[in-house]
Amino acid sequence: MKKRRVVVTGSGLICPLGSSSGELMEKLHGNASSVVSQPEWNHPPYGLATTLSSPVAYFDLSEIPRKTRRTMSRVSGLAVKATNQALRASGISEDLVRSLSTGISYGSTMGGTSAIREYYAISREQDSLASGVRSTTFPQIMSHTCAANLAIHFQIPGRVVASCTACAASTQSIGFGYESIVHGYADRMIVGGAEELEPAVVAVFDVLSATSSKFNDSPENGSRPFSRDRDGIVVGEGAGTLILEEREQALARGANILAEIRGYFTNNDACHMTNPSVQGLESVMSGALNNAGLKPEDICYINAHGTGTPAGDEAEARAISRLFGTKTPVSSLKGHFGHLMGACGVIESVACINMLNSGLIVGTKNIDPIDPACGPLMHVRSEDKKSLEGDYIIKNSFAFGGINACLIFGRGY
């Protein structure tokens, strides 16, 4: 039986560098930064080492009608905004959206983090666990809050799954959507991920000395993937959505095909909760190539996870070097907009698809001086105007828990 092919027919996003893919690409190519400093984070009640973050400046949850908004925290609201944009861009009919063969695969790091903090704050203040609870508290908090709220808001009756695998969440969501269509469990999948900026989550990384704090006074320099001066991540927020469709059906309805998902693989390092494994990272990329039926030399660009942590970047660079050698261009977009956590995989995928179609690579911002330990690789700097010459690109995402996920995108024609 012929393998069902999966294409991307729409994308939508809201992120610190823009509220559309066009705006995002303009800012990326213009070498912009969305990283800001909030000096109050150094002081009580925060007490963080970092003051850096990458927030979405303009988003109003009250744009969403009360009846569906009441079960949303910011993370689900951002997901609705991105999905609305993606559905409209895809031109898909309401009948198809509301069909049993349309599903949702949508992730976030761990659900509605601000709602969790609010719940505990009220409960502690009132000295009663029950006092912090409203009827909508759990739907705002739950790990599948984005996926469930999207299903209710857009009235989607098909399969709904949520990957809450931290920084790999949205890449795994895309992968699960891809597999659902390949295996015939769905014909269309709304996939992606979202994240809301919550200081309590920043604190988790801060305690692990995984946040950038050397550049609190020059925020635009704080996120520096693969640089010798990198000192950790800058936490951000946002949401991104892709509309995936079975290729023949998409062609039959005259959809505009942005790209094809050619392969996907996910695995686990199976050795440490937070330390990356070069072997695990190499295996996930190798698995994606096998799934796509491609060889390393077929890949013309690698969009790295590249978060700016000392250990993570070095391990990823070594894994890429072992599998691809030094002739495949590599960059990370986190130098521009920080680490968008549960949304990073999908927003970076939107950028990858745009790079594939424009033929121009966005290089890594703040990479100089390049760390010799993150090589030898063909690193692309943000100042470079390097063209993308080939048909397939790889997108990596890795997460605490040893979770690795890798997608391969191809041209849509």
Next chain:
Amino acid sequence: MNSTELNQRVDGIFVSLFELEQSQLSGDKNLFSDLGLDSLDTIDLVISFHKEFGIKPPNDELQHIQTLSDVYALVEKYHKNREQVLDH
């Protein structure tokens, strides 16, 4: 607190919690078909009664509420009971 004042405070809850206009609120309005509330909203309504008036009407009485007048009556009944208890 007299009935008018109590009803005004109940209306205030409906305006802030359910984002309704004061002009939409009258005693004959059905909570569900006219004002668009559902089962989740009634739970939050009861939580608000506790915060606003310190009352907790029992579930079996709440299940019979249909109109805003029913809500006014229920709040008045339990608020009066509470005041009597406090007076003693």
